[in-house]
Structure formats: structure tokens, C-alpha cells
Amino acid sequence: MANNFRTPTFFLSSLVLFSYSLIVFSNAANTIKQGQSIGDGETVISSGENFVLGFFSPENSTNRYVGIWYNKVSIQTVVWVANRENPISDTTGVLTIGEDGNLVVLNGSRNPIWSTNASISSNTTATLMDSGNLVLASSDNMTHPGIWESFEYPTDTFLPGMRVTDKHIFVSWKSANDPAKGNYSMGVDLQGSLQIVIWEGSKRIWRSGQWNGLTFAGVPNTRALYLYGFKVTNDEREGKMYLTYTMLNSSEILKFRINWNGSEEQRSWDEERKEWSLVMSQPSNKCEVYNKCGNFGSCSITDSPICICVEGFKPKFIEEWNRGNWSGGCVRKTQLQCQRNSSVEAAKxxxxxxxxxMKLPDFGDSVTVQDTDECEAECLKNCSCGAYAYVIGMGCMIWGRDLVDLQHFQQFGSSLFIRLADSELDPWKKGSKEQSLFVLSKSREFSSHFSGPDDLAWNLWNEGKAMEFMDTSISFSEFEVLRCIHVALLCVQDSAMERPTMSSVILMLESETASLPRPKQPTFTIVRNHTEMDLCTESPEIVSANDVTVTMVFGR
Structure with a gap:
């Protein structure tokens, strides 16, 4: 009797353990094959265990959604949602690959509530990648590009590895606890030079300013974005321009998200504190609100009031303007010569x-020219052209409409040339311009006056006494001196990954917009690891804004 009792007990125990091992194995797999299903409570984990795919409920909600979230972050942080508009009210939902090869979410009645809805002619397999991308591909050729992928249909989070074009729109959640589409969206605008824009419905509420090859020019207080591997690529073969970023430190977890309240946040996971640390948020002040001062009005957060009309313009509605309602903007005091018919005036x-x-205006058009003078000439050809700018990393941009979303910065920013009538220019010495500075040449001249070893440069810079490092016989501004020393210290960082490329160095020195990261104290070792590349002398070729390649020889 005892043996008869123990035998089924042992059998049942073994069966339970075996079944449990199958569940664990199933949950650990990173794929869903045709005919397989994932029920509520089961998950798919990427091969490197970075991301999880499964059913979840937002905080303070019982609705169930299929989503992707971080696996190594203790606070569940969802980065993508499938059925965001059609939640399941209970735990009977299933994620599977249907007979037509599409991924589909079924409710308890086995009715489809979401599908990838792709055109498919073969068996398929869905794979959760370590990047957080869910890829549906042909089972016969898994190396071929996916038939469908979640990165092409983002929710509200911009992840490393995503290739964002003007067709990819990130849409906020409806509320903190409801992943349905909200009122705010974020994407890229390719007119002129690529920039990031936030919309409320169809209305712009914030923009980053144009990309200059190093950073977004309208957010000058940010660290140089090359540290995050930001890159704009013009793929002529595919006919696409896209923005992407990759993490130089693969262990760092960083995300960009459009929040349900309309703000864009950049957050980094702090493993020690077990929380998401805020790196940056936009809009960050009143002047970053889109077109705060109206057309031809300029905003400066350090001034009171914060809005003024640019020189040559006056408030359109003076009483409203004086009451602090600047939305009406400004209008010209004097018509342009090309807009007048008088033969006498025509001579002026x-x-x-x-x-x-300045933060350059929105809606600029790019023009291919060789230099600033040609850019000015291009603007003068058209009476509707009211301003131009020639910026390293962007080239020539002209504006043929009202100047909107202007902002004045205390440092950095770009130079904007606004077209005015002759009479408005008289007090400013018509047509006069400050002598341009070719910073690379100046930095070389400056470097020839350096005195003392590298460790002295670091010590003086770190103590706020960097000007003592300069030979008093040369005549450069304090900003130029500190800029050159700052860039030089970045170029001698111990890790090659922390040193800027040669093209980045050029942009740092020539651009008025780039805010540089703080360098770490170099160890100044004589011999570096032979596997590291000295990125500051990586390439003798510098590509100018008009795609002309200049070859330069650097001394070692």
C-alpha cells in the first residue's frame, strides 16, 4: 500500500517540476513562432535579457495591454504598447501569430483587437531584440530585413538604435495611467536643417532648433550630443534622412520620451538609487514655448520683460504688447526698398x-552656396527673403516668410542677418559686419603660444585660472582662450571613446552653439593602449557644409 501511494506522488511531483521547467524555458525564449501563443502572465525576454514582451497593467488600472518594458530596471517602465487603443478588461488575452503570418492580440472571445496587418506570403517568426525592437520576419530567411518591426511604429519613447524619419511620430499617453494616444506628439522636421518638434494636435509648442552636426542649435545649454552618439544620416540609396543615437557606454540605460503633459524628457537609470534621473526636459523655461513673443519678436529669459521686437520692428498691437500679451508679434517700421515703387527710394x-x-527662426530653407557672401547674395535675389544665416554644420539658410520663434541667448547661439530698409540701418552703419573668425586657424596660432605641460593646463583650468596659461603677448578674447583649452583637454582624455572626432573638434571651435561636456582629469600617460584610436587626429579630411572636402595635414 505504501509503495502504491508513493509512486503516483513521485510521478505527479516529477510532472510538476517538468512542466515548470518547460514554462521557464518558454518564458526565457526570445521568439514566438507560428502556431505558438503567449498568454497573460507569460513573457518573452530578449537574448541579452534587456527587454521583456508581455501583458501589463498601468498603475491604478486593471486594463491589460501587450507591451515591451525594461527587464533590468526595477520600476516597470514601458517603452512600447501594441493595443494602446483597445485594452483587454481581464487576463484572458493572448498574443500569437495568426494563420496569415501576422502578430495578433486576441481577447478572451478570441476576437482580434490588434494586428501588425502586414502583407505576408510565408511563415513568420517574431523576435524580441536586445534593442527593444520587436521584429516579425520570414521563418525561411531570418537574416532578411523584417517584414514588420515595432521601431517603425513607436509609441512615446525614442530608444537607441531607432532610425527616426519625418514619418515616425511619437505620441504621448493620454494620461499617466492610460497608454491611449494623447494630445501631444513628437517628431523630426526636415525643412531646412533637421530639428525635433513637439506638437499639441497640429500646433507647434516647442522645437529644438536646427541640427548643426554636433547638437541642436536651439538648446545651447545641452551637453554636446556626440557623447550620446547622435547622428543625422542622409541615405541617398533609400532617399531618407534620419536621426539615430547609440550609447557609447552599453551599460547605461537612457531614454527620450514625450510625456502625457507635453514635455519631452531625457532620463537615465540610476541603479544605485533605483530611480530614473532627469537629465534634461523641454520646454525648460518660458522662452522655449514656441513663438512666445510672436512674429519678429525675440525672447530672452534674462530680460524683463522677456519679449522685445527685433531692431527695425515695432509691436503690432502696442496696448496688448504693453500689457504683456506678446502673441500679436511685431511688424516692420519701414518697408523694404524692393517693396516700394518710388524711383528716389529705389536708389537706397x-x-x-x-x-x-540667436536661436534661428523656424521654417528656413537650405541653399547650396560656398560662403556667407554668396548666402547674402542669394537672399538679396528675392524680395521676400527677410533674413539669412550661414552656420558651420548647416550651411546657408534663408527665410522667405515672417521670422517666428526667435530667442536670444546669453552665450552660444547663431548669428542671424535680418534684412532692413536703408533708413533703419543708418544708426548701425549700413551693411557693416563683424570680421568673421576662422577658428581653426586661430586655434593653431593660439596653440603656438601655449607654455607649460599638459598637467599645468588641467590644473589651471580646473581651478578657474585657465587664463594664466595664455601668453600675454597674444590678443584673443577670454571666451576663445577658454574654448581652445577646453577642447584641447577633451582631445587628451584617457579613453578614446571620450575624445571627440576631428570633425567634432572643428564644429566645437567654429560653432557658436555647442555646449561642451566637462573633461575628466587626464592621466597624461606617455603610452596609450595601442588598440585605442586617437580620435582627435583620426581623419585629415574635413567635410564642409557644402560637401566640399578639404584635406589638411596635422603635425604629430
Whole structure:
């Protein structure tokens, strides 16, 4: 009797353990094959265990959704949602690959509530990649590009490895606890030079300013974005321009997200504190609100009031303006010569006034020219052209409409040349411009006056005494001196991954917009690891904004 009792007990125990091992194995797999299903409570984990695919409920909600979230973050943080508009009210949902090869979410009645809805002619397999990308591909050729992938249909989070074009729109959640589509969206605008834009419905509420090859020019207080591997690529073969970023430190977890309240946040996971640390958020002040001061109005957060009309313009509605309602913007005091018919006036040509440290206006058009003079000439050809700018990393941009979303910065920013009538230019010496500085040449001249070893440069810079490092016989501004020393220290960082490329160095020195990261104290070892590349002398070729390649020889 005892043996008869123990035998089924042993059998049942073994069966339970075997079944449990199958569940664990199933949950550990990173794929769903045709005919397989994932029920509520089961998950798919990427091969490197970075991301999880499964059913979840937002905080304070009982609705069930299929989503992707971080596996190594203790706070469940969802980065993608499938059935965001059609939640399941209980735990009877299933994720599977249907007979037509599409991924589909079924409710308890086995009715489809979401599908990838792709055109498929073969058996398929869904794979959760370590990047967080869910890829549906042909089972016969898994190396071929996917038939469908979640990166092409993002929710609200921009992850490393995503290739974002003007067709990819990130849409906020409806609320903190409801992943349905909200009122705010974020994407890239390719007009002129690529920039990031946030919309409320169809209305712009914030923009990053144009990409200059190193950073977004309208957010000058950010660290140089090359540290995050940001890159804009113009793929002529595919006919696409896209923005992407990759993490130089693969262990760091970083995300960009459009929040349900309309703000864009960049957060980094702090494993020690077990929380998401805020790196940056936009809009960050009143002047970053889109077109705060109206057309031809300029916003400066350090001034009071924060809005003024740019030189040559006056408030359109003076009483409203004086009450602090600046939405009406500004209008010209004097018509341009090309807009007038008088033969006497025709002799007085229009000119340009230079405005320094500006966030360039929205809706600029790119023009292929060789230099600033040609850019100005291009603007003068058309009476509707009211301003131009020639910026390293962007090239020539002209504006043929009202200037909107202008902002003045205390440092950095770009130079904007606004077209004014002759009479408005008289007090400013018509047509005068500050002498341009070719910073690379200046930095070489400056470097020839350096005195002392590298460790002295670091010590003086770190103590706020970097100006003592300069030979008093040379005449450079304090900003130029500190800029050159700062860039030089970045170029001698111990890790090659922390040193800027040669093209980045050029942009750092020539651009008025780039905010540089703080260098770490170099160890100044004589011999570096032979596997590291000295990125500051990586390439003798510098590609200019008009795609002309200049070959330069650097001394070692």
C-alpha cells in the first residue's frame, strides 16, 4: 500500500517540476513562432535579457495591454504598447501569430483587437531584440530585413538604435495611467536643417532648433550630443534622412520620451538609487514655448520683460504688447526698398543687420552656396527673403516668410542677418559686419603660444585660472582662450571613446552653439593602449557644409 501511494506522488511531483521547467524555458525564449501563443502572465525576454514582451497593467488600472518594458530596471517602465487603443478588461488575452503570418492580440472571445496587418506570403517568426525592437520576419530567411518591426511604429519613447524619419511620430499617453494616444506628439522636421518638434494636435509648442552636426542649435545649454552618439544620416540609396543615437557606454540605460503633459524628457537609470534621473526636459523655461513673443519678436529669459521686437520692428498691437500679451508679434517700421515703387527710394538699397547669439527662426530653407557672401547674395535675389544665416554644420539658410520663434541667448547661439530698409540701418552703419573668425586657424596660432605641460593646463583650468596659461603677448578674447583649452583637454582624455572626432573638434571651435561636456582629469600617460584610436587626429579630411572636402595635414 505504501509503495502504491508513493509512486503516483513521485510521478505527479516529477510532472510538476517538468512542466515548470518547460514554462521557464518558454518564458526565457526570445521568439514566438507560428502556431505558438503567449498568454497573460507569460513573457518573452530578449537574448541579452534587456527587454521583456508581455501583458501589463498601468498603475491604478486593471486594463491589460501587450507591451515591451525594461527587464533590468526595477520600476516597470514601458517603452512600447501594441493595443494602446483597445485594452483587454481581464487576463484572458493572448498574443500569437495568426494563420496569415501576422502578430495578433486576441481577447478572451478570441476576437482580434490588434494586428501588425502586414502583407505576408510565408511563415513568420517574431523576435524580441536586445534593442527593444520587436521584429516579425520570414521563418525561411531570418537574416532578411523584417517584414514588420515595432521601431517603425513607436509609441512615446525614442530608444537607441531607432532610425527616426519625418514619418515616425511619437505620441504621448493620454494620461499617466492610460497608454491611449494623447494630445501631444513628437517628431523630426526636415525643412531646412533637421530639428525635433513637439506638437499639441497640429500646433507647434516647442522645437529644438536646427541640427548643426554636433547638437541642436536651439538648446545651447545641452551637453554636446556626440557623447550620446547622435547622428543625422542622409541615405541617398533609400532617399531618407534620419536621426539615430547609440550609447557609447552599453551599460547605461537612457531614454527620450514625450510625456502625457507635453514635455519631452531625457532620463537615465540610476541603479544605485533605483530611480530614473532627469537629465534634461523641454520646454525648460518660458522662452522655449514656441513663438512666445510672436512674429519678429525675440525672447530672452534674462530680460524683463522677456519679449522685445527685433531692431527695425515695432509691436503690432502696442496696448496688448504693453500689457504683456506678446502673441500679436511685431511688424516692420519701414518697408523694404524692393517693396516700394518710388524711383528716389529705389536708389537706397536694403541691407542686413547682424543679430548674435540667436536661436534661428523656424521654417528656413537650405541653399547650396560656398560662403556667407554668396548666402547674402542669394537672399538679396528675392524680395521676400527677410533674413539669412550661414552656420558651420548647416550651411546657408534663408527665410522667405515672417521670422517666428526667435530667442536670444546669453552665450552660444547663431548669428542671424535680418534684412532692413536703408533708413533703419543708418544708426548701425549700413551693411557693416563683424570680421568673421576662422577658428581653426586661430586655434593653431593660439596653440603656438601655449607654455607649460599638459598637467599645468588641467590644473589651471580646473581651478578657474585657465587664463594664466595664455601668453600675454597674444590678443584673443577670454571666451576663445577658454574654448581652445577646453577642447584641447577633451582631445587628451584617457579613453578614446571620450575624445571627440576631428570633425567634432572643428564644429566645437567654429560653432557658436555647442555646449561642451566637462573633461575628466587626464592621466597624461606617455603610452596609450595601442588598440585605442586617437580620435582627435583620426581623419585629415574635413567635410564642409557644402560637401566640399578639404584635406589638411596635422603635425604629430
Amino acid at each position: 538699397e536694403d541691407g542686413f543687420l547682424k543679430f548674435k547669439r
